Amino acid sequence: MKKIEKSFFIRTFHINGLLILISLVLLLVRVSFILIESLLQKETIPFLTEYTGIMTKVLGLISNTLDGMILISVATLLILVVPELVLRIVHDSLANWIYSIWVSFRLRKFLMRQADHEGEGIFKLQQHNKAIRKSIIDIKEKKITYFVKLPNDVQAQKLLLESKEILREEISSLFPKFTFSNFDRYKHWLRIEGTKIR
Incomplete structure (x- = not known):
């Protein structure tokens, strides 16, 4: 059984999505901490001054940690995305990269x-x-x-296998300038490849 090779785009797609989600959640938490810090700094009641000072320090430490985590997740995302973008610009097209993302969600x-x-x-x-x-x-x-990943459940797998031809037709209709192979299977993955008609 021949091993199916996955491109860098396919191998990093889900990781990139997870990193974007993590970065957005961390950013949302960070914004809420900024709001809380600004509210504490406006506190003028004398007997709460000591409490607000302690809370401001604690929030500052948490905010610094959040800033570091945001920086790490964004840097990791850039490390994974930038090489793909450079390869697309040099050897292919940036529009194809964007179109790959859009069509992936459309087919899902x-x-x-x-x-x-x-x-x-x-x-x-x-x-x-x-x-x-x-x-x-x-x-x-x-x-x-x-x-497309095959489900572990036999019945769920049967559902997907039954829709192979419908899926092949859908992909073919989206890309009429390509000719598509039949689905190949490797372990729990199905693959279909299209080659441009010259």
């Missing part, structure tokens, strides 16, 4: 399953949708690669 939305009249099990749907949220497409000038 397309594949998400809701409970239907046939009474599909909630657990099966949750497992299916969890796997779909890990799917990703890498669009380049002459090559397109789409990966």
Whole structure:
């Protein structure tokens, strides 16, 4: 069984999303600490002055820690994103990078399953949708690669495997200038590749 190679974009996509989420949460917490600090500094009641002084110091220490964590998460994000952007600018197109992100989310939305009249099990749907949220497409000038993770549950996996041809048609309709292979499987991943028609 031939190992499926993943591009740098595919390998770092979920990590980048997690780092963006962490940075935003930390930034939100940091803004709330700034507001609390400004309120404490405006406190003029004499018997609360000592308390506000202690709280300001504690908040200052926490704020410094938050600043460090924000800096680390943003720096890590830049370390992962900048090489990809440089490679895209030099060898491909920055528009393809943005389009890869947009189409990945569009295909995820397309594949998400809701409970239907046939009474599909909630657990099966949750497992299916969890796997779909890990799917990703890498669009380049002459090559397109789409990966989708197979769920661990047999029934949820069956749901996904049944929709392979529909998914292939959807991807083909999005990229009419490409010809697509059949899905390849490696362990818990399915892959389809598109090559530009010359």
